[in-house]
Amino acid sequence: MTKDKIPTDQLITNIISGIEEVKGNKITILDLREIENTVCDYFIVCEGSSNTQVNAIVGSVQKIVSKTLKDKPWHIEGTENAEWILMDYVNVVVHVFQKHIREYYDIESLWGDAKITKIETSY
Secondary structure: OOHHHOOHHHHHHHHHHHHHHOOOEEEEEEEOOOOOOOOOOEEEEEEEOOHHHHHHHHHHHHHHHHHHHOOOOOEEEOOOOOOEEEEEOOOEEEEEEEHHHHHHHOHHHHOOOOEEEEEOOOO
8 A cells, every 4th residue: 555545644543552552652743734845744753761662662653553554664763772763654754752862852842833732641
């Protein structure tokens, strides 16, 4: 299945499920569609408390998206040290950070013009 045949809202829902499955924290969706010259439509940002949890979040997202939508990321980078892993699903890019790295780069502020949605987690 090609990327343009998967509705973006389904992709986002499955990505969020993958993050929540392994208790990823502080999930935020940045809607970039109204901003000119962006590389994608959405960023999904979350954090894990360790290298192990960051890797687990990425693995969980890949598993759920693959199983449910038969899709896989076009590109993944950052798995070597697992402080900031980027998963590129073309129109949705997922950023999985360790807390201190997320605070340092603060990409939510860099994209301050984006419409930001915070996902409340129940754990």
